[in-house]
Amino acid sequence: MSNILTIENLDLVLGKEKILDNISLNIKTGEVYAIIGPNGCGKSSLAYTIMGLKRYKPAAGDIYYKGEKITNLSIDKRARKGITLAWQEPARFEGVSTREFLSLGLKSRGLEVIDSKLEQALNEVAIIPGKYLNRNIDEKLSGGERKRIELASILLMDPKLVILDEPDSGVDVVALNNISDVIQDLKDNDTAILMITHSEEMLKLADKAALLCQGRMLKKGDPASISSYFRYECIPCKDEDYKVHQGVAAGE
């Protein structure tokens, strides 16, 4: 399988703080790649940088999508190439119905909006279409409901690379199964997924994983060993400990 996403020596600086430090990563077509790490280690910042959010311009390094450099492309241009992002805390949209929101994914692909397609996408994330299509995506929907509707909108985009920022947070156990199914379906459809997660359940879906610590890629490998290392061997580290820690991770 060829690399769909390649990140080379990426640095991100916000204010005076270095958030991402020399990150390199390859994700192949149809691969689920999990990023784990402690709170504040830069996982979401990595997601936002790949998606091209305005405030997340790399200070150094490059991002390639299907071999094409996209480091300086805007979010919408990256999205139209097939990259998208599901936020950890999906936005609320006052006055925008679920139908309208879902339609955007189809419209961006130049496709006709057909209710049956919207209903199918909602069913895949265990949302009852008849109950939700005309409801607005506002504060009356829970975070979990908005999260599933956002996933449905992503399915309708038919993306080639999806960045999922903690897809399991704020959803109930039943919905979690549906989200797992959606990830599996995407994977079966050769969509690559970069997934930020703390969940063992979600990690089981991953083909590879990486541990991020203080903005640096500490360890890469199979998900089980990375998770085990993070849970049982990783210690809260200060910057001066990093080199020692890195040595431990590398088995020195």
Added chain:
Amino acid sequence: MNDYEAMVNAYKNTGGEDIFSNNDVAHLVLERDKIVGAHEVEGLKVDAKKIDNNKVDVNITVKSGYKIEKPVHMCFGVLPKEGKQIIDLNIVIEDEGEVEVVADCIFPNAVRVEHIMDGNIYVGRNGSYTYNEKHYHGDSGGVKVVSKAKIIQDEGSYMQSVFTLLKGRVGEIDFDYQAELNARATLEMLARISGYADDKVKIREAGYLQGEGARGLLDSKIALRDKARADIYNEMTAEAAEAKGHVDCTEIIKDEATARAIPIVDVRHSEAKITHEAAIGSVDTSQLETLMARGLTEEEATDVIIQGLLNG
């Protein structure tokens, strides 16, 4: 094409349905000071007459106990590039009467047009009046709208007023509605306006909750771009037990647009309560980025967010 056909066509061009040929629907069509169409239904009296150059007196009465089944359509407009229309509007909803009025104000070719509305509205005991005023202006910004209304609501009555201008230039709007509410009366006053270029929006909405258990909501949502400007004065006074009100003003600004929200909340009884919220700012970044991550350009995403706000 006669004036009536021209007005109906202009109305249809705004997306309006063909309701004027329906005998079950009461209507009134005015082009400047010309009464070009009028139709009554049982329980509703529509009386319009020209009282001066450019000035028309309109009286609408819903008789006691009548519930007018279908919305009454009023279509007011100035079709030429220049012109003036002054309407003295008197609406009486007698006790237990109920009506919904849709007023379409159409100025598609305006370069220098004035539309002045002076309204007196009375909603009788347990009566209900829903007034939906929609404005369609052209793109030149040559419309000046001065709309004033004094509203008196009797015991247990309900009134909802919705003012919308979402297509075309605002030009200049000076909107001043004030309502006095007696016991258990309910008022909802909503404004939804989108302005750009050098449009000017001035809105004053005032609700005086004078009777026990009166309820009031003043809710303005304004979106401004370019060098447009808005000044929103929302005023709510509660002076009786169990009177409750809420004042809400949301404004999205882009470019060099400016907005001011001046809420006045005045509570004169220890068992009354009024709350208020005001938010002025640019388009929410997380909303913008979410939509852009679905492939919309920044401009398209902004349109979706603003339209959503104004529909909300």
